[in-house]
Amino acid sequence: MREESGRATAGLRRRDVLRAGAAGAAIGTAGLPGLAQAQAQAQAQGRGRIAFANGSAFDTMDPHATFDVGRVAYRLNLYDGLMRWLDNPPKIEPWLAESYTVSEDGKRYVFKLRQGVKFHDGSDLTADDVVYSMERILSIGKPVTALFTPLMDRGSTKALDRYTVEFNLKSASAIFIATLHDLYVVNSALVKRNERNGDWGQEWLSRNDAGSGSYVLQRFDPARGFLARRYNQHFLGPAGLEEIDFRYVAEVNSRVLGLIRGDFQGTDPYMPQDQIARLQADPNMNVMEAESTRLFYATFHHQRPPFTDLNFRKAVSHCFDYDGWINNILGGSVVRNTQVIPNPMWGAPKDVAGYTYDIDKAKWYLQRVQVPLREITVAGMIGYEQSMQAAALLQNGLARAGVQSKLLNEPFPVVSNKFRDPAQMYDMLFLWRSTYYADPHNWAGEMLHSNRRGNGNNGYYSNPEVDRLLDQALATPDQARRAPLYEQVARIAAEDAAALCVHNGKWYGPFRKNVQGVRFCPIGDGQEMRWLRIT
């Protein structure tokens, strides 16, 4: 066994207190110098309230039912996980976990839990709750299930004692710790009491709270959002704000006007660049800016000619006007990303020049294509402006190079259905790869490994050398040894034109100026409210 984070508790607390200032991260029970004072300050100052306008509907309060960033707020604020991603660049920190050990073969993880953590109903959070939460995730068939099913089987997680839990993986996986952020722990006794017909309490939990997080659910209306009040018994101490009000506001314009008027103090960053610019120009706004890890790219259908021909893929890669896209259409709000791993992520090679907009080069490659050319389909996603705009921009370049193409925009449920079937999948599709866990495998592994074809690897790309490197990286625990493997994968994929990599997104966090203490992390989008205070 090797000890991975024996000093995690003290380290996290000290760091958190520094970051959150007096507002949020004081620990009541730690006994560390100054913490009691910090807690008292937090309670004295933290009477604020934030109304946050969110573009995605909070249609459920079940922490295991959703996995998207758009609805991350209730998961982060009402629930705790064993580990938590914090800050940017993201760092995974022990949260409910105090420490953990890993067996030599990398398959057995034993976690020691913090003692004295209380759920919102006052009951203790124990190893049984962690086991139940993992079993629940593996059983209910929601998006987060897909994160853990490749790693472990049902029944393999065990409570060794009241505060010790053991995970047994199918095989060694360097990303297991990275994924534990999404193991939100629910109050098993409470949920079990509300199970109906073996539904793991899904119906009940969709409207109710069974967490231990910094805030306690007060009201929930799927049409409106949720209201939560500070949980003063949280293991990190009371949060900075007394109340958080997350409202579903579908229209971008309404979110922006509401923010300008002061009805809201913050909103999500998913809005066109002109709206960001409008907010940046307002003296009452503080639009925070950070490079994130959200790759925008287009798939190539590697099983369907002419995309089976490398020369054709390279030709198409030279038909996209990258500079025009980034500087003119998106106003410089994103950064060119020449390969599959976002630039700020470790494991991203810095020496991949990537493709440029060069119609002459495209024509040169087209002349060397060995398979018959035909009209290709370039798809975008309805409701995602950038996806549709990029498809149109590429079509223009393709026309200049002499490649016939047609545009097809479809809603995401239709698109996600076509992912699964190579016969239905588009020739090309513009989409994003978000940060589900901050590890290069989130991009390189999920997008390129042949065992992910149809579920992540949506271009049905297959390269035995890439598979070998990815498998090796996954079985290697040491980040320093993994990084060169991912760099190599990214280089091969770029040379192979595995996908048309366009840009890495920036995060724009629009808040009013009196909101302080926002901690942006690509996994939580700056929506963990416990750090905030209103001045």
Add this chain to the structure above:
Amino acid sequence: MKTLVLVLGRLAWFVPTIIGLLAIVFFISHVIPADPAAFVAGENATPETIAAIREKLGLDKPLHIQFWHYLVSIAQGDMGRSIYTGRPVAEDLLSRLPATLELAIAAIIVASLIGIPLGVVSALRRNTWLDHGLRVVTIAGLAIASFWFAILLQLFFSMRLGVTPLHGRVEGWGPEPITGFYTIDAIIWQDPEILLDALRHMILPVTTLALPATATIVRFTRAGVLNALQSNYVLYETAMGYPRRLVVWKYVLRNALIGTVTQIGLIFGLLLAGAVVVEAVFDWPGLGLFAVNSILSSDYNAVMGFTLIAGAMFIVVNLLVDILQGMIDPRETR
């Protein structure tokens, strides 16, 4: 008695009409090549996970079997569960229905109260500047896009003048719901502050929704009044020396309103559809946005539930219109 026969006749058609409506929506929504099981399972789900979800949801069965199962559930009062939230669809719909109904009913009342008198005045002042002016306004009311008009109202009244709320049904979370109609709930809770607040919040969305409805009512009332004014009975009553006001507002309007009332019934259906835009702009937590999100995520049970509710409301409103017409003109029930 005639009214009762009319109601029973309409109710007899209610069930087959609804079944036909559900069948159309069911088969059309399943023709779209979307797989809710794949959507629910997420981007990285394995084919086995998706297949398991599909089986659990009954989506692996032939379409006609799925439809039959759905009809049986409906007959038992069960609208099914949302694929995404796991909650009963009826619960989700009923929590949103009052918001949409409150908006639509307020809009139709405002449109009628303004539209009918203006239509009468427009007809009586035919081909005057007033009539021409009203024509311009009503055509504009029909032509202006609701989305654009709503944002314009927000920018002017909420942002520039600051006299109306920008969005939402009330400040904060509103009263504990009893009926779900905030105005009624506020009265039940005897809370005049919330009542006023709810009414203030209704001003802009109701104006947006009522504008095209008002325009339609003005045009139909005007046409009806003009038609009635040319009738022999009006000529006779005028010749008999009946006061002009009595002739117009009692006899002419009664006959002229038959077409208008029919139109109001149809407008109510359009208001439910038009509420989607208004709800989106004004952050109004009603059925419209729920329907759009359900359609986009292929939440079949939710889409069907919305169809059922909207269809039933439309039928009921038009039944009421028929009864009203019978009251205005008994010949209509023959």
